[in-house]
Amino acid sequence: MLEKILILLCLSSALAEQPCKPDASDGYKVRLSIKTALGDEAYVWNENEMFLFRATLAFAMRSHLNGQEFDVSNIIVCDETPRVTFWFVVTSPLNTSGLVDKGVVEEAIRMSRNRINSAFLLTDKTLEFIGITPTLTAPVNPDTPPWLIVFGVVMGAVGAGIIVVLVSPLVLKKRKKNEETDEDEEETGVKAVENGSTREGVYNMSFSDDERLTQM
C-alpha cells in the first residue's frame, strides 16, 4: 500500500513537472534585462519578483478570459538562467493538467502588455516575450504638417516686407513733391550753382552710363 502511494506521488510530481519545459509547445520564453533598463536603480531578481511576475500574468489571463479565475498557481515557471530568462506555461483553472492554448496566452499578454511592463518598470525591449512582437506605435502625424504653418507665417511676413519696401519710396516721393511745389512758389529764377551737393548741380549726368538709382 505504502509503495503504491509512493509510486503515485512520484508519478504525479513527474506529471506536474512535464507541462513546463524549454521549447514547450504552449509555453513562452521570457527575457528580462533589468540592469539595461534601470542601470544603478536595478532591483535584484529573486523569488518575490518571480511571484509578482506570476501574479501579473494571472491578472492578464483573468482580464482576457473574463469568466475564469486564474491564480498564481496556474502559472508554472521553469528553466531560469542567470541572464534572467525562463519559460512559463499557463494551466487552465478548470482543468489543472490542461494547458491554455498558446494563441490565447498571446492575446492576453498583448492586451495587458503595458500593465505587465509597468509592474516591473520595464519596456517592450527590456521585458521580452520571445515570439510575441510588440505592436509598433505609429509616429504622430498632425493634420496640418507643422512646416506648412511655419511656411505660412514666414511668407506672410516677407510679403508684408515687400509691400512696405515697394510702397514707402512712393509715399516719400509724394511728400517731397508736395514740399517742392511749395518751395518753387517762393523762389524765382536762378539757383545757386556752387552747391555741389544738391541734385541740380552743373555736372550734367545725362550722358553718363552710371545712372543706376531707381527712377521711381
Added chain:
Amino acid sequence: MKLKLPNPGLDDRIPSHGDLEKMEKEEAGDRPKWDNKAQYLLTCVGFCVGLGNVWRFPYLCQSHGGGAFMIPFLILLVLEGIPLLHLEFAIGQRLRKGSVGVWRSISPYLTGVGIASMLVSFLVGMYYNTIMAWIIWYLFNSFQDPLPWSQCPLNANRTGLVEECARSSTVDYFWYRETLNTSTAIDEAGGLQWWMVLSLVAAWILLYVCCIRGIETTGKAVYITSTLPYLVLTIFLIRGLTLKGSIDGIKFLFTPDINELMNPSTWLDAGAQVFYSFSVAFGGLISFSSYNSIHNNCEQDAVLISIINGCTSVYSATVIYSIIGFRATQKFDDCLGDNIWKLMNAFDYPENNITDSNYNEVLAHLNQTNPEIIQGLELQTCDLQSFLSQGVEGTGLAFIVFTEAIIKMPFSPLWAVLFFVMLFCLGLSTMFGSIEGVVVPLQDLRLLPRTWPKEVFCGLTCLISLALGLIFTLRSGNYWLALFDNFAGSIPLLVIGFCEMFAVIYIYGIDRFNKDIEFMIGHKPNIFWQVTWRVVSPLIMIFILIFYFVTQISKSLTYLVWDQESENFPTLEARPYPSWIYVMIFILAGVPSLAIPVFALFKFIQNKCCKKDHNDYTVDTISAKIQMKN
C-alpha cells in the same frame, strides 16, 4: 615681363584720375554707395564665406591628410587667392562699373568676359538657390518634436517599418524619399514635387526682398546674414566639445599625413578650393568694389578678407568634425552594444558580464568554443575609424550626417533650427553676390530699357531663375543639381579668372594698373603683387584648368544614384550618364567659356564692316563730356 598688347582708345573709355577726384568731391553720379566700411567688408565676407567653407573644406582637409592639407591650402591662398582678390577689388574701384562695364572699358573685345561672368553667376545662382530651398524645407521641418527625420513611418499594414527606411536609415529616408522623392535615374523626370516648389518659391521671394534695391537693402541684411553664422558656429563648438567623442573627431580631422603632400591631386584640390572659395570671376566682387570711395585701401581689404575666409574654413572644419566625432562615437557604441546584446542573449550570460572593455576577449574565447553559434549571430564589425571617415561632403554632410548627429543630442529641435539658420545665412549672403553679378551686367548691357527701375531687373532675374530652377524640383532634381555643380561652376570660372588676370595685366597694362593703385591707396604695389600677378597666379590657374580638363575628360562620366534595387543599397550606385547629357554639359561649361572668344570675334567683325558706328560710340565717352563743359 613688360608685355603689353596694343589697346587703342583706352583713355577715352575710362575716367581719368582727375575725373575720379572730381566725382569723389561732388558725390555726383547717383551711384549707390556703401553706408560705411563695415557694410562693404561684411558683404564681401558674406559672399566669399559660403556653404563650401562648411561642407567642402572639412571633407577635403580630412581626406587629404588632415593637418598636412593646411600647407598646400595656405600656400595657394597666398599665391593665388589674395592676388586675384586684390586685382578684382582694385579694378572695380578704379573703373567704377560692374563686370561688363569694366571689361568693356578696358577693351570692347573683352565684353565677352563680362558676359561670361554674368552667365556663370546666373547658372550658379539658379542651382545654389535650390540648395537654399532644401535648407528652408529642413528649417521649417525643425519646428517640431520629435524631428521628422528621427522616425521611420510604418508600412501599409502596420506590421513593421517601411522597407526602404528599415534597410537604410531614418535620415537617409527623410532626405531621399520625403524631401527629394528621388527617382532612380536622371532620365526619369518624375513630376514636380509641390513641397519643393513651395520651398523654392520661398527661397526666391526671400532673396528678392533682400536684393530688391541692390546694396541699399543687402547692405542692411548683411549685418545679420554675415555675422550670425559665426555666432552659431561658436555655439556649436561649445556644445560639441561637451559631447562624448568630439575630441576624437577633431583629432581625426587634423592628424597630419605628410605623404599626402606628394600626391598631386592634393595640391589640385587645394588650388581649386581656394579659387572657388573666394568667389572670384563671378563679377560680384568687382561690382561691390565699384561702390567704394576712390581712395579706399583695397590692398588691405583683400588681405583682410582672405585671412577671414581662410580662418573661417578652418574654424568651421573644427566645429563640423567635433560633431562628426560625436556621431561616430555614438554609432560605434550602438554597434558594440548591439553585438554585446546578441552575445548575452545567445549564451544567457547575466547582464553586464560582457562590457566594452572585455568584449574582444570574450568574443575570441567564444569563437573558439562555439564558432557555429557565433556565425549564426551575424555580428557586425564595429570600427570607429570607418564611422569617422563616413564623411561626407556637400549635401550629404548637412542633410544626412549632421541631422543624424542632431537627433542624438538633447533638445534636438533647437540645434536643428540653429544649424539650418546658419546654413541659410551662409547661402543667402553668397546669393547676394550672385544676384549682383547678374543684375548689374544686365543693366550695363542695356538689353532692357534703362528707365526701368532696379526692382524690375531684380524681379525679372529672380522670376526667370525660379522658372528655370523648377527643373530641380522634379524627382530627378538632385541629379540635375549635381550636374550643374560639377560643370557650371568649375571650368568656366577658371577660364574667366585666367582671362581677367591676363586682361588687366597685359591688355590694360601693368604699368597703368600700378599707377592707378598708387593713385588710389598712396603707394605702388610691392614686388609680391608684381610677381604673383604677372607670373605665379596665371600659371597656377592654367595648371589647375589643364588638370581639371584632363581628369574630367579621361574618366567616364558617372553620377551617384539612390536605387533600392541595387546590390549595395543603401550605398549610392554609380551609373553612367545618358548620351544626351553631353549636350547639357557643353551648354553649362562651354557656352560661358566660349562667350569670350565669340564676342571678341563679333566685335571684330562689327568694327571691320561698320566703321561709322565706331565714331558714334565715342560720343558717349567721358573725354567728350569734358570738352562739352569747357
